Amino acid sequence: MPVGDEPDVVERLIPRGAHILELGCGAGRVTHPLLERGYTVTAVDESPEMLERVRGARTVRSPIEELDLGTRFDAVMLASFLVHAGDPAVRRGLLATCRRHVAEGGAVLIQREPEDAHTRVPRERAVPGGGLVRIAASEPVAPGVRAVRCVYEFPGARWTQTFLSRPLTTETFEEALAEAGLVVDRYATEDRTWVLARAAH
Template sequence: MRAGHQGTGPGAITPDGCAVELYARLPAGPEPDIIASAVPAGASVLELGSGVGRMTHPLLARGYRVTAVDESPEMLERVRGARTVLSPIEDLDLGETFDAVLLASFLVHTGDTRVRRGLLRTCLRHVAPDGCVLIQREGEDYHTKVPRERVDPSGFTVRIVASDPVGDGLRSVRAEYEFPDATWTQTFRARPLTEEQFEEALAEAGLTVDRYLTDDRTWVRAVPLRGEP
């Protein structure tokens, strides 16, 4: 496991504490519709951190051409119908560009600043000059409205049990997912970013906000800065 990351529950657990069987059960939610609102139909999409294909499969069903990237072979084994690439995101260099690059699941809030820079450089490296990068951010109250829980209509409960400071601006977050037949937990480290800090991180990588896609400003459409490749 990575430092500060762990997971419990049935099945394989990835180095960042994600349970493969859990993510295979989670619904896609509104994310595919949000993506479709910002990316033209039929576009090529590079999905960074695809996991088991929770968003990959709905995007394929909408006619997008998806390349799914993940560092977990157990996750990628669950992906169907897309080209798959086994690689850490920050090391990826496919030598090609895409109409849209997707960085979801709050990956931009990774606790390691060097990794975050690598993630965003990968986004820039793979986005077409007239393409876009879609990024999912934490909400404003992600670390303050704790503990909290949500009962999903499909029949499971997700809880954010704790978000504790551990120094250097990092938080240790513990989440629980309770299903009728199984329970999983995940503990991970996150670095909160104000909107200003987030936009500064984008600029450092050669990206800029085109627009925020949701009222809570958690989904962002970014584009290459003028003059960037």
Template sequence: MGLTGAGRREGYSGTGPGGTAPDGCSVELWARLPVGDEPDVIGRAVPAGARVLELGCGTGRVTHPLLERGFTVTAVDESPEMLAYVRGARTVRSPIEELELDERFDVVLLASFLVHAGDLRVRRGLLRTCRRHVADDGCVLIQREGEGWHDTLPRERTIGQGPGVARLLSSDPVGDGVRSVRFEYVFPDARWTHTFLSRPLSPLEFERALAEAGLALDAYLTEDRTWARAVPAAG
């Protein structure tokens, strides 16, 4: 996923009001996006009061509900502008794939479809970071793209209770199994776009990627298999 000028990740960009993170995400946009069902999925999957390492926390959209539920959260992001929004959690500024904390956690959280990084080296680095920081009896929770996520485009959904709308405009092959994906977020007062690279993974490819990092699939947590729990592989 190499970095280009001003720390920008190649193939990743964004437009709209305010600054953007290295992956093209708008800080102002993510600060206003509501949380979805992530805290519910996580809460059902792990022990109460667990120590959570949240990789790619952004502005704390998931961090804050987890804190409210009694979890202890260490929140990691490479964008200082994103981290400035996080309250109540220990924060660490670092690219995920370079993270080296001298501790391990009950739960490592890799949400936001980050496992689909277009660059294989980055994906491997992300999963190695998960393995490096999860306790022997802990687990890694990973959010995946849904089946057919790149098909039947464009499509849109209402953001929370409205009035914002998120549109998945396009997903174009750019070689080596990677697609360039373009999103649009429209509110009455502002519009943002986000372009990023995604490498689709079948369930078998996903499990192989886990195994390569020393992890094993424990269970899919949702019927659509967009959330999975992995554990350290035996041996």
């Protein structure tokens, strides 16, 4: 997948040269542009196959919710809508890791779903390189949990991904942050999908 607007969002909110802890880095889709813009990145993922593709960053193989590096970072980034994990215990673990690793005065950047993520279906968007990402379905599978089917189409390749999502209203999202000792500083994009949070005092 090509990079989206994530590096631009980070650059608007976090000074260049900052050390960012990127949780769920995958193959480095966002990591590499951040490095190019002058950030230091520690990239975390469970998958050794993904981490093998990351270049120029310190890499750590670990489930996010179990991570404890014993150090704090200028910024912690939890993107890819991971905060909407289907299991509330996993979500609590993810946010606890964010709080555990953010420095005093540092920032936690969280990407959340748009308000209409599960009602404006199907929908699609074009991506650089001639690709298309289509949200084909969002169906309830358990109380408060939906199964989302996403179709990716690129020249010469097509694949489908299904993942579980627990929709969060603004109120329940902020309650989840508060439980982890975090507070919203501001909603950083017009669509309110990117949130700048800080440690609560």
